[in-house]
Structure formats: C-alpha cells, structure tokens
Amino acid sequence: MARATARHILVPTEDKCNELKAAIEGGADFAQVAKDNSTCPSSRQGGDLGSFGPGQMVKEFDTVVFSAPLNEVQGPVKTQFGYHLLEVTSRQD
Numbered sequence: 069m070a071r072a073t074a075r076h077i078l079v080p081t082e083d084k085c086n087e088l089k090a091a092i093e094g095g096a097d098f099a100q101v102a103k104d105n106s107t108c109p110s111s112r113q114g115g116d117l118g119s120f121g122p123g124q125m126v127k128e129f130d131t132v133v134f135s136a137p138l139n140e141v142q143g144p145v146k147t148q149f150g151y152h153l154l155e156v157t158s159r160q161d
Contacts, residue, residue: 070121070134070160070161073120074129074156074157075110075155076106076117076155078111079151081151082151085143085152092153098155099116102115107150126149128146128147129147129154133156138156138159141154142154
C-alpha cells in the first residue's frame, strides 16, 4: 500500500498562501514559515503531518501528495479548511 510523508502550511486566504510560497521559494525555511503562519496544530512541528496512506487526508491532499514531485512546494491547494502549501517529503508506491 502506498504511503507518503508530507508537511503543510494552512492559511485562510489564497493571497497569503501565494505570499508564503514566494517567501519559501526565495529561501525562507518551510518549517519556520509553518510555525509562524500556519493555523493547523501541525504548525508546532513545522507543518509535519507524518506518514499516511491514500484516503486518510482530504481528497485534494491525496491528489497532490500521491502525484507531486518530492521536496517541491505545491499549492495553493484549496480545501474546506482553507488554503494549503504542501511538500511531499517521501513516498512509497
């Protein structure tokens, strides 16, 4: 069964999400940006979501997490919770 590890940043607006993505692409540390900005409790761990399989996260997450290249920031990804930046850190298919 497929498994992935990922980290994310959750913010309320697409504009904020794009602003943070630009900062990370400009050299800001993903984990620090998550700690400073994410509204998800995972922010305390730098956005780390741990390991999970297909169907354990919302559909929009699964689509990105099980198809995106590793270690590249993806997003904004809109879910019912807000806007996410996602980074897949490992995957076993």
